[in-house]
Amino acid sequence: MRVHFISIGGSVMHQLAIALHKKGYKVTGTDDEIFEPARSNLAAEGLLPAETGWRPELITSDIDAVILGMHAKSDNPEIKAAQALGLPIYSFPEYIYHESRAKKRVVVGGSHGKTTTTSMIMHVLRSAGKDFDYLVGARLDGFDQSVNITDAPVIVCEGDEYPASAIERKPKFHFLYPHVAVLTGIAWDHINVFPTFDFYLEQFVVFINRIEKGGVLIYNESDAVLKKLVEDNLREDIRYQPYGVPQHSIVNGKTTVTIGGVSGELRVFGNHNLMNLNAAYYSCKELGISAQDFVAGIANFTGAAKRLELLGANETTNVYRDFAHAPSKVKATIEAVKQQYPNRKLIGILELHTFSSLNEQFMSEYKGAMDKADVAIVFYSRHALELKRMPFLPAEKVYEGFGKEGLLVMNDKEDLWKWLKAQSYANTNLVLMSSGNYDGLDMLTFAAGITS
Template identity: 75%
Template sequence: MKVHFIAIGGSVMHQLALALHKKGYRVTGSDDEIFEPAQSNLQKEGLLPETIGWHPEKITADLDAVILGMHAKNDNPELQRARELGLKIYSFPEYIYQESQDKTRVVVGGSHGKTTTTSMIMHALRKAGKEFDYLVGARLEGFDQSVQVTHAPVIVCEGDEYPASAIEKRPKFHFLFPHIAILTGIAWDHINVFPTFDFYLEQFTIFIQKIEPGGLLIYNETDAVLKKLVIENKRKDIRYQPYQVPFHTIANGKTTLTIDDQTGELQVFGNHNLLNLHAAWYVCRDLGMNAATFVKAISSFTGAAKRLELLARNEETIVYRDFAHAPSKVKATIEAVKQQFPNRTLIAVLELHTYSSLNEQFMNEYRGAMDRADKAVVFYSRHALELKRMPELPAEKVKAGFGKPGLQVINDKENLMQWLQQQNYKNACLLLMSSGNYDGADILTFAKQVTG
């Protein structure tokens, strides 16, 4: 097989390129910008393009497939050449399906918890010695890469609702056709792509219709919107497995899980993680795993990167960081820390960084999200607004949207660091939530300084 990647430098695109190279395919690629770690990863395997830019001469008639990344635009010269030659052009998820037609496909969809749930399934299967391929959106301990494509009988995929490519605007998870599907919950996000909640909801209705006949839908029945959607779109040719928070106990900051009379102490915590874990269990059970094996395996799961990741701790202070940015994720993360450490002061810092979160019209979606924090800051930089070509976001609108008394709104990274340095961290948890980098503030060094 000879495959060419247009926009090979993407975080997931380059991982697929590496996976196909390891499978023995002839892989080439182009991009107009390649950053770390993609640059080093590609260079190590001899896949880094010799020159940056687009090169239509690389598109030849003997290519078996051209894979188009999200970064490439519709007028890309390599894409135009591929069309002229009548080559097979795939978005990333379309190609994953081509490589997995003979596999049992597990697809994890939903507005939140996808990466963690996918990672939990992968962790349990690996601990149980099962062969499987995977596609996941984060670095996971024990796995060298985030995409693997071999001849394994099973593939576990994180199913994103974002558009598949520049020429294929439908969501990625519409192209994976699962045998086992998970829906973790529905909370409106990506308003630049899905301008109304009803349009966003429709994407999940379509996903349910894409499940293979005889397949299984595992869904979070504690999510009222999702439960209603499932009931209204009931299919007679698939199986259903609702899930909820499994039985557990919390003592001295540790959570102990029980499934089918099997118990184990967990490294992760919070109702959102317990929900994700319960969904992962039903997948593993359907793939033939018993409860004893699953509980033993999941007890050593430490979480995906930047998902309630422990940065530093001492007797007085614990510091976590989390990728949370959407309202439902922020609320779930704060509630998890407060539930796990009810007697500690919770100091929560949220950076607004995405298009949706920086949109004044979206602010009301955050109402109540930070209520359980004892002290709370919302930070966003004017630089982020400029990069996204968005209008000024008044601090008063942010405060009104969140509706939390005493909420601090900060726009300058120096002021943010100053506020952090003024706080009392005795018997406290510091929770840092962002999908960005706080406008370059060295907040990770600060986190380690706080714990000495």
């Protein structure tokens, strides 16, 4: 097989390129910019393009598949060359399905918790010695890469609702056709892609309708919107497995869960994580994993990167970072930490960084999201707004939207930095929530400094 990647430097694209190279395929690729760690990863495998830029002369009739990344625009000269030759052009998820048609496919969808749930399934399967392929959107301890394609009989995929490519605007998870499908919950986000809530909901109906006959839908019945969506779109040819928060207890900051009559202590916590864990259990059960093996396997799961990731800790202080940016994710993260450590002060710092979160019209969606924080800060940089060509977001609109008494709103990273350094962190948990980088502030060094 010869495959060519247009936009090989993407975070998951370069991982798929490496996986296919290791499988024995002849892999080529191009991109107009390649950053770390993709550059070093590709170079180590001999896959780094000799030069940056698009090279339509590389598109030849002997190519079996052209794989198109999101970074490439529809007028890309290599796309035009491939179309002229009539070559098969795949978006990333379309190609994953192409490679996985003979496998049992597990696909985790939903507005939040996808990465964690997928990672939990992967972690337990590896602990049980199962052979499987995977696609996940974060770094996970024990796995060299985030995509793996071999001859394994099973594949576990995180399936998101973003468009598949520049020429295929349908959501990625529409192309994966699961036998075991998971929906973790629905909360409207990505308003630049899904301008109305009803349109957003339609994407999940399509996903349900693409579950293979005889398959199973594992869904979060505690999410009222999702529960109604499932009940309004029932199919007679698949099974349904609802789930919620499993039985558990919290003692001295440690959570013990009971699954299928088997109990075990966890290293993750919070209702959101517990629901993800329950979804992962039912998924693993479909793959032949017993409750005993699941509990044993999940015991040392510490989470995916940037998902309530512990950056530093001492006897009285923990610092976490979380990818949370959508309202439901922010609320779940804040409440999880407060529930786990009810007697500690909780400082929550949220960076607004995405198109939705920086949109004045979206602010009302954050109402109550940070209420459980003892001190709440919302930070957003003028630089981020400029990059997205968005108008300035007035602080009063943020105050009004969040509805949090005493909320601090900051636009200057130096102001945030001074505030952080001036605080006492004794008997305190600090939660850093962002899909960005606080306009370049070194939060990792800061976390190590206050907990050392």
